[in-house]
Amino acid sequence: MTGAGDYSATDWAANWARALGLYDQKAGTTAVSRAWKTLKDLNLVESTRGEEGKAKITKLLEDGSGDPYRPPGKGDYYFQLPFWYWRDRLNEKLTPPGKAMLLIALDMRSDEFALVQDKISEWYGPSPESVRKGIDELVSHVVIYIARYEWFNTLRSKTGQTARPLYRFVLKYTPPGLKSAGPEPSAE
Structure with missing residues (x-):
């Protein structure tokens, strides 16, 4: 969902929870909110309110610097899970x-x-x-x-x-x- 453009996705917390297999409305949205907060505190994502009050989550660079995300380029060190x-x-x-x-x-x-x-x-x-x-x-x-x-x-x-x-x-x-x-x- 965030593979191009501004590397963001906008959706309801309940939809994020269902994507994780958490179907209880209250517990699922609470778990998602906690997870987004942790990722935000680690400078891995930015969270803002998008359209209709949905959460807009934008990927940041995975080094925790808080810099905008960019795909790995020549000379960047990264690895993929097989x-x-x-x-x-x-x-x-x-x-x-x-x-x-x-x-x-x-x-x-x-x-x-x-x-x-x-x-x-x-x-x-x-x-x-x-x-x-x-x-x-x-x-x-x-x-x-x-x-x-x-x-x-x-x-x-x-x-x-x-x-x-x-x-x-x-x-x-x-x-x-x-x-x-x-x-x-x-x-x-």
Whole structure:
């Protein structure tokens, strides 16, 4: 609805609520109002009264600067959720830790990547337990798999070396520009 023009949509709160599957008039409109307020406080949307008192919601730049939205251009860093995320209903199957780890893994922008719990906790904020749970979900839903183990030197080990898994996306979830190398796990 907001893919062009001034990147806005105008509608009644009750219609937004029904689009979210909230059919109770009062509770649905209250939930929508709270959600719009949160997004407005984060400088992600602008909210004004449109025609007939309907809410006019206008997208702002997703960096939280409050600047008007513009589509990504050459040199802008962004990523897309793979089509299969929706097709395989991962939006319903993954818990918040799984969804967070999917976004973090997509942000790695590498064919093979390590998901080091303490570093991810430090850089992105989730607890080490949430990181572990999210990784386990992505593996169990066959979104990523362990491609190989990488040995590295560390003082945390009696031997001075330890291994960590390097992950890859399963082919259908691989971001554009990256490759997934076989063999991939079976979906059994």
